[in-house]
Every structure is written in C-alpha cells, then in structure tokens.
Amino acid sequence: ETVFVSGATGFIALHTVKVLIEEGYKVVGSVRSTEKGENINKLLKSDNFVYEIVPDIGQPGAFDEALQKHPEVTTFLHTASPFHFKITDPIKDLVEPAVEGTKNALKAIHKYGANVKRVVITSSYAAIMNLEKAGSPEFVSTEESWNPITLEDASKDPMRGYLGSKTFAEKAAWDFVKTEKPKFSLSVVNPVYVFGPQAFDEEVKSELNTSSEVINAITKLKENDAIPSSSGNFIDVRDVAKAHLKAFSSEETKGQRLLTSERFFTAQDILDIYHKNFPKEAAKSPKGVPGSGEKAMSAASKIDNSKTRKLLGFEFISLEKSVVDSIGQILNVQKSK
Numbered sequence: 001e002t003v004f005v006s007g008a009t010g011f012i013a014l015h016t017v018k019v020l021i022e023e024g025y026k027v028v029g030s031v032r033s034t035e036k037g038e039n040i041n042k043l044l045k046s047d048n049f050v051y052e053i054v055p056d057i058g059q060p061g062a063f064d065e066a067l068q069k070h071p072e073v074t075t076f077l078h079t080a081s082p083f084h085f086k087i088t089d090p091i092k093d094l095v096e097p098a099v100e101g102t103k104n105a106l107k108a109i110h111k112y113g114a115n116v117k118r119v120v121i122t123s124s125y126a127a128i129m130n131l132e133k134a135g136s137p138e139f140v141s142t143e144e145s146w147n148p149i150t151l152e153d154a155s156k157d158p159m160r161g162y163l164g165s166k167t168f169a170e171k172a173a174w175d176f177v178k179t180e181k182p183k184f185s186l187s188v189v190n191p192v193y194v195f196g197p198q199a200f201d202e203e204v205k206s207e208l209n210t211s212s213e214v215i216n217a218i219t220k221l222k223e224n225d226a227i228p229s230s231s232g233n234f235i236d237v238r239d240v241a242k243a244h245l246k247a248f249s250s251e252e253t254k255g256q257r258l259l260t261s262e263r264f265f266t267a268q269d270i271l272d273i274y275h276k277n278f279p280k281e282a283a284k285s286p287k288g289v290p291g292s293g294e295k296a297m298s299a300a301s302k303i304d305n306s307k308t309r310k311l312l313g314f315e316f317i318s319l320e321k322s323v324v325d326s327i328g329q330i331l332n333v334q335k336s337k
C-alpha cells in the first residue's frame, strides 16, 4: 500500500511518515523544494519514501502532476496547511491557501487517484471550538461541533484567520464529498494543541513550529519574566500520528471526525513539570504559582471526545510525559552543540 502525505516536512507529518514507514507502508511525500525533500531522505534513510515537489498547495492544479506520477497511491493524507501567525493578510496568507489547498488535493485525487480509497484531512480543534465560549465552563465541544466563525471575523487578525482557515477548509472537504460523491471515503483528524518531541533531533531549531514553540518559549524564560497566558487543550504528536493511521485503516472511522485531545493545560502546568523533572536547568526560570493551573481549567470550556477515544481505542500520552520528552529533547540537542 502506498500513502501520499502532503506537507511531509511538517511537525505532525514527519512523525506520521516515520510511523508509516515503520509499519511497512510506502510513502510519497509532497514538499516545497528539492532541498526539503533531500533533508527528509537524509533523516529517514528509507527506500520506501519518495518525494514530489508541490511549491504551493494553493495554486490551481497543485497536486495534479504528483498524483499523475503515482497511480499506485491508495491513501491520501492531507496535512499541509499554513500554521503560523507571521502574516500580513489573514485571508490571503491563511484562509485562501488552506481552503484552495484542500480543494486542490481533493480534485486531484478525484481525477487522477484511480486507486485512492481513503482520504484523511488534518483539520483542527480550530474548526470545532467557539472563541466566544472559551471562558464558559458549561460549554462542551464534541465531534459534532462546528466553529461558527465567519469570513469577516477571520479577516480581523492572524489568530482568527487561522481558526477560519481550518474551519472553511474542513467544510470545503465535506462539501466536496457531498456534491462530487467520489469513490474514496473521507475521515478527518481534529487535534488540539500538539506537543511532544520532534520526529528527529535534527529538526530541533532555536525556534520551533507554532505549537511546539509554546513549550520551547517556556524553557527560554528568565527568572523575572511574566508567566505566559497560554492555555488550551493538549495532545501528543505521537498520538496524532497514530490517529492518522487509524483514520484510514479502520472501517469505523469512515466519515468521522476524530477530536484528539488528552487534557487541558496552562503555561503554569508546563513550568511545574519543567521544575519537577529538570530542576538544574529550570533553576533560573520563574516559578509562578505552582499548582495553580487547575484553577484555570475550571473556568474554561470543556471537550467531550469520548466518541473519538472509543474509535481510536488507545490511551493518550500524558501531559507530563509529553512535556518531559519535548524539553528533554531540546536540552539534549543544546548540550550536544
């Protein structure tokens, strides 16, 4: 079986590719340049991985050539989507590439993916949550919930632009399936904030991908710095990779949204784990108010993903293990330099 993974260089995608190769799949990954493709080859060292260049998923026909070249593809995982806030125009820089990229992938599969039976799209909790209700403890999101964000809201700032990009892109995917009635089935993975180590130590840079940077930024704090206000829900990247495999390999996940979330976190929780497990390295970091993270949780909206937990059938990695493995890798790489 051959699995196509778009955006193979990404934090989540590289873990997914790594697991796919370990499980014996052949993988075709799309990357934006030869240099990025060669870098993956160097890391994976596997004859079962090949790359194709797709410089911009948002350009019409972006995936046509890559799929025409690989009629052997049976599964398509669409993970590529802009996830960063260093942009000028939320619609042009986030919403358009996300939505057009998703449509371009589905159109190419429909037209050229003669053997594709399963498609998985990496959407997000961003497509499920409701920003207005984030501070309402009685509000519960599930696999059936949709972010009510409008295009106008999405144009207001980079954060709303990202929420809109994921919401509109996922909607476009379900609409495509409804109107085109393709012969593949669609499944979607909706992760909350994804933490955990990079798939390879070589991928640890001074600044990391958006979600990993939440933890990295905490390790960079100085004694008198304020504790960041970051909070949300967390899932480990290794569980997100496993969820992508389950999403395409099980009958029960056809047509489903998998809301992968382990638990709520605050920056204080991450700091507490840092101090407990790396006392020497954390000595010069602020302490905040240890243990006070729980209070923030009782004031936040909730997630009920019991349906997803049942469909996936495996235990999620804990926040402590995820943070320890993330910080441990960062510190090891720093020491080896």
Ligand code: NDP
Pocket: 006, 007, 008, 009, 010, 011, 012, 013, 032, 036, 054, 055, 056, 057, 058, 079, 080, 081, 082, 083, 097, 122, 123, 124, 125, 126, 166, 190, 191, 192, 193, 194, 195, 209, 210, 211, 212
């Ligand atoms: P990364 O930034 O590490 O990965 C994003 C990937 O998409 C990269 O390979 C990037 O390529 C590619 N990409 C972005 N824009 C384009 C474009 N216009 N054309 C071609 N390729 C593009 O982030 P993650 O691994 O975290 O994100 C992967 C997916 O998971 C995204 O869809 C994201 O929305 C989703 N997600 C992530 C969460 C998280 O907390 N990490 C939570 C929920 C969902 P390059 O690096 O070369 O620019």
